[in-house]
Amino acid sequence: NAGVTQTPKFRILKIGQSMTLQCAQDMNHNYMYWYRQDPGMGLKLIYYSVGAGITDKGEVPNGYNVSRSTTEYFPLRLELAAPSQTSVYFCASSYEGSYEQYFGPGTRLTVT
């Protein structure tokens, strides 16, 4: 049981490039989430999903897109990367009806 996995661990992008952050979970959780973490700012919710085919915006969705075609995967797409997207990104999942979240190890992204 791997839990929540994220790839890559680190990435450097140039301004204007695009990339997809991968997230997978093997716990059959319906709910999945993407957060970004900036120093001293805690976690900001980007997007979340309550099941395959259902996604919704969080607090800071601009510049990002998501899709959820299966229960297991919840990729986060960055289009036209900007320096403001330099951050650590965490994927998390939870059982339906539970606030208890399981987190991946994170992806550290730098946009220069």
Next chain:
Amino acid sequence: AQSVTQPDIHITVSEGASLELRCNYSYGATPYLFWYVQSPGQGLQLLLKYFSGDTLVQGIKGFEAEFKRSQSSFNLRKPSVLWSDAAEYFCAVGAAGGSYIPTFGRGTSLIVHP
């Protein structure tokens, strides 16, 4: 909507000393409350949670927290801190019957001196 305040950005303690990290929440009804720990370079890990019942909850790694409704607080405690407890600690709150998206505090960084 619920909110969470962690008043202390940094806390410094000596190894073996006791610890209390503060968390205050704002929510009209009984909240669901959580403490998570984030070790350097890692994701968040659940330490403990409170849903209902006994207001003193025990968690992993020797941590405990007490829910005090009158003070809207859920402070995290440990009687004797280890050097390995140095990490970032996050308090989170959820609303019963809500969207199941918790609200996280900004975190408290724990520094432990040997």
